[in-house]
Amino acid sequence: MQDLLFDFISKYVSLTDDEKNALLSLDLFHSVKKGTVLLKEGQKSPESYFVLKGCIRVYYIIDGEEKTTAFYTEQDALTPHCVINKSPSDYFISCVEDSILLISNSDMGVEINSKFPKFEIMCRMLSEELLAKRQLDFDEFKTSSPEQRYLNLLQKRPDLVQRVPQHQLASYLGIKPQSLSRLRARILEKKS
Amino acid sequence: MQDLLFDFISKYVSLTDDEKNALLSLDLFHSVKKGTVLLKEGQKSPESYFVLKGCIRVYYIIDGEEKTTAFYTEQDALTPHCVINKSPSDYFISCVEDSILLISNSDMGVEINSKFPKFEIMCRMLSEELLAKRQLDFDEFKTSSPEQRYLNLLQKRPDLVQRVPQHQLASYLGIKPQSLSRLRARILEKKS
């Protein structure tokens, strides 16, 4: 499990054993049961997450309805808006499956970043990369229809379509569950 | 104009005069005429942009049609995907208005970041902030209808609706120009 973390980090910077130990001493690894709510709307949490195994989701409750906007799976990192902004969260985060997560709070981030400039560099590289990627995802979403978005998802994250409930997928695609059902039927129709 | 830059930076870190001069010696300031294309699809450019005055837009050409996905105005920073990724750009960037931009290439970034750790910290903070903000924008887009998105835009960036052509706004809202026209008429209808 630790190797997964260090393999990930090695894509950005190379760590000495001292630095690896400094990381491990922080007690970051946590097992989290399916259904656990990690962050609630209105809360001010200092926690960031990195998914080693499993899946967590971000969702809003709007007019009493759950709207899922993001899924984070293996090797995905998530620093919620409320951590950056020190403002109450607009959304919920919960575990879709039993998961193993790295959970760090912002104090730990500040401490380790000031002790090892290498981490600072890694964080900058990672944020820049994720920002550019997020923008591309957004662009793709804007420029395609719900049906195209679903087909795209089948290509890019086929696992998601399997491991996540359809009604959560639907709002992730910006539509209602009934529309997703219909759209899937339409696609099957076309193939035959 | 320089003050605009330093005011912006001061939100993240405080610079010494030496550091300010190091920045100024880089010859970052550029005037760019309306219509100028800063980046073309397929190009590998190392340039990042910061808008001091004016407006630039990101657009794709899909099936011969322009699809605008982002506008950057005063105090907005843009590092294109191709810079991060060192891969050919999927999109175009052009000037919507005569603009004054800061243009830096990635070599300069690397040099100044290694000379002044403060810049490294600022870049990390800025990327983290932009990433969290972009995610919120994306969430809002997913969870609302085209009409709600337009009304939201009127609230959040009323200037954009004025300074940018409607057909570019339309794809920014994820719809066709005709739909935007109709939607605007519908809103006026409701008000009366």
Added chain:
DNA sequence: CGTATTTCTTAACTTAAGTGAACAAGTTAT
């Protein structure tokens, strides 16, 4: 200046998503 081009709107028609309801299958809890 006037012509060409771009931009915006309107309209009629088509297609697909939203809505509300019903139902079946699967899951959870008691």
Added chain:
DNA sequence: ATAACTTGTTCACTTAAGTTAAGAAATACG
């Protein structure tokens, strides 16, 4: 084991966006 709840599908109907086309208004350009 049964009831309650969750999940996914289907249907009929409504609403809104896509499409194609035409024309008006604004802007750019020779």
